[in-house]
Amino acid sequence: MGCPKNSILYNGTHCACPAGYLLNRAANSCAVFSVRSQIETDSGIDYYAATFPETFFSFDTIKKFTQSQAVFLEATLVLLLSWLFFCLFLRFMKLGDGRGIWFRIRWWVSRLDVCFATRHWLDDQKLVIKRKTELGGTFSIASWILFTGLFAALLYQVISKRTIEVHNVRATNAPDLASFSNDMELKLITVSSMSCSNLRMPTTFVSGSSGFIDPKVTPLSSFLNYSCQNTSVGPAITFRCNNCRLSQDYMFVSWQFVDLPNNPAAAVGFQFNITAKDHANRRHVSFVSGTLKNGSDLDDRPVTFRGVDGNILVFNLFPRMYRNLHDLRLIQPLFHDFVPGSVLYDTSQLRASLESSNDGLINMTLYTLN
Structure with a gap:
């Protein structure tokens, strides 16, 4: 079988899409990943699901x-x-x-x-x-x-x-933070031609105070459940935490994608969605979702992520109390920063990386701040 259209060769016989290009398996062609980076956030005060017969009347208000x-x-x-x-x-x-x-x-x-x-x-x-x-x-x-x-x-x-409904709870107030009990879920899609077979999941996550003095290493299974599912745009990793309790610690978890025969570890972007629902009142949901293609809004060129340097996604978790909704306690996830790791901009850089055994991976890190 020949190489996909618009692809490049490396190591003489292997095929790969150029930097910033994604394989379209249906058309057997490489197409540029032209989606712009964007972030969407919802505050969580709208109902999670409709409960009125909208077929007959408009009950939006x-x-x-x-x-x-x-x-x-x-x-x-x-x-x-x-x-x-x-x-x-x-x-x-x-x-x-x-x-x-x-x-x-x-x-x-x-x-x-x-x-x-x-x-x-x-x-x-x-x-x-x-x-x-x-x-x-x-x-x-x-x-x-x-x-x-x-x-x-x-x-x-x-x-x-005209009244203030939302009250942010200070992260230094441990008793107030302990009263928040939310079901949280993070779904991260690595936009690529890879599959879950390329994934090497972690077994631990790290937490600690500011500056990471004396960090604590905890088994991942005691805090999060995770799964991986193959989608049309790449592997989707889902982290779930039921009845989560906020703490004053910083937390991060890392994982890798590695090279497989005829399936190198390379990605052109990331899509994420974080949701939080009160464990007792599940009608309301806060979320942040978005697409990341590059580390700068001023430079939106198509790129390929591949190499030893880690790609870090940073999120803030803001505890909020809604006074006018029976003191609803809901965690508001917000996107904080994206620090790209090894980024390739042109075909020559990508070919050299594909032919190097040291660059055969993608390092990913999820970092949360309270």
């Missing part, structure tokens, strides 16, 4: 209501139905000689008509006209109940937006 706003609307509905039921009940009561309690109540309902037959106030002595406005009084009060309830819900929404 209703889903954003807080529980307090729901109480306003529920109270309005209960009051409105109670008033209508009361007026319907009065219609079935006997008037008698016009002096009974039910007649007086219906008479006062008729006087409450301030929206429809308003001229009855000018005919105060005409009882028949007053009785004709009884239905108007019913709907006048119903309209005011509905208006007041909706206005109160809207006013609460305006006021709540």
Whole structure:
């Protein structure tokens, strides 16, 4: 089988895509990886999943209501139905000689008509006209109940937006950090022609205080679960931590991709997605995701990552408390920095690296700061 289109030769007979190019297996051709580096972050205050029948109505705004706003609307509905039921009940009561309690109540309902037959106030002595406005009084009060309830819900929404909902917890406050219990997941795709067979996973991770004085080495399985899955754009490594507890330590974990016969260790970029959900309240999710192609926004040239120098992805984990959401405690992951390791820009550099046994790997490091 011949080499893919636009590929280069190394060691006389082996094929590889040029620097910054990715193999398209379906077309058997090397194409430049032209996706721009970008980062997307979400704060976690939106609902994680829809719970309303959007087929019939648009409930985008209703889903954003807080529980307090729901109480306003529920109270309005209960009051409105109670008033209508009361007026319907009065219609079935006997008037008698016009002096009974039910007649007086219906008479006062008729006087409450301030929206429809308003001229009855000018005919105060005409009882028949007053009785004709009884239905108007019913709907006048119903309209005011509905208006007041909706206005109160809207006013609460305006006021709540002007208040501070999010409170960042200082990382030095150990008791507060211990109260955060989140389920976290990191998915990192190494954009390449490699597979999970190239992967050499670590068995430990390292943690320590600022400056890494007396670092601690812990078995990875006691803190994280990990897996690898082959995708159309490269191997996807997933780290999961259930019921994670924040600490004041810095943590990092490293792994490698190595050369295999006819499958060298080389990548053109990285795609990541970190999510955090409260262990008890899983309706809300914070995440940060993005694509990294180069170490500088000013230099967005296609490159190939390969060599002994490590590629370091640095993330911050900010504990946040949402006062207006029942003191929801949610970790907000944020992208901090990407430090590229061995980077190759042109074909000559890549060919020399592919023909060197010392460069047959990609070193990766995940680094978190609290």
